[in-house]
Amino acid sequence: MxxxxxxxxxxxxxxxxxxxxxxxxxxxxxxxxxxxxxxxxxxxxxxxxxxxxxxxxxxxxxxxxxxxxxxxxxSTAARKKQIAEGDEEARAAAVADLNRGKDVHHSHRTAHAARTLSEARELGIATPLPEQDERSRNERLEALKDIKDPAERLSLARRWGLIE
Structure with missing residues (x-):
């Protein structure tokens, strides 16, 4: 009611x-x-x-x-507290809840992904941001010279933002 x-x-x-x-x-x-x-x-x-x-x-x-x-x-506050205390069952349940209902219209996919990520961050289960590499641009270019595989070299250069 x-x-x-x-x-x-x-x-x-x-x-x-x-x-x-x-x-x-x-x-x-x-x-x-x-x-x-x-x-x-x-x-x-x-x-x-x-x-x-x-x-x-x-x-x-x-x-x-x-x-x-x-x-x-x-219930959200209690779940958040359990996750912060390291309860793996609570974390797994929260992840399952977030992943439920993946049938999203293509025009809403970006908004859905952003909402899901926001909810995961609020609960403390989102993956941390990738570590920032402190190397300079020149050091990165030098490191790329040592990589033999062209596909790996290209992938790493894209990840570092050297090419688009």
Missing amino acids: SDHTNFLNIVDGSEAVRERWAALVKRTVTEAAQHGVQLEADDVLNLRSARIAALGAPLDEDEYAAELLNLPAL
Whole structure:
């Protein structure tokens, strides 16, 4: 259910529900901030257990915690933290998610690749930029003289930006 109009009408119509909802929103935003994520009050509407608790039922802490961690912003932050800690399973899952859905129209291919790379960088799984070679242009030209294979010489010259 993505339309929370009825719930918001109930909150507007009852002082007790409004107070409980305000307390739950404050708690949720604070807990998200502890995970390094900024949530808005509207994001809390996606937590079914919080809505039910605002109506007067006891808050199911386990369900609330699970729903909170499944919010997109928090799940991304948790995955990013796991990757930073070196969890290979989390890294593999993130790579699989990024590689899913490769059917992209040719006119959108560049934008799709840029978006995928941006998401990978945000998660910390993008390959690092290639190391910069500190050799001067003349040193590179001298090094190319020593390479016997013409295809390899041409490839290296292109990689170094000596030819286009």
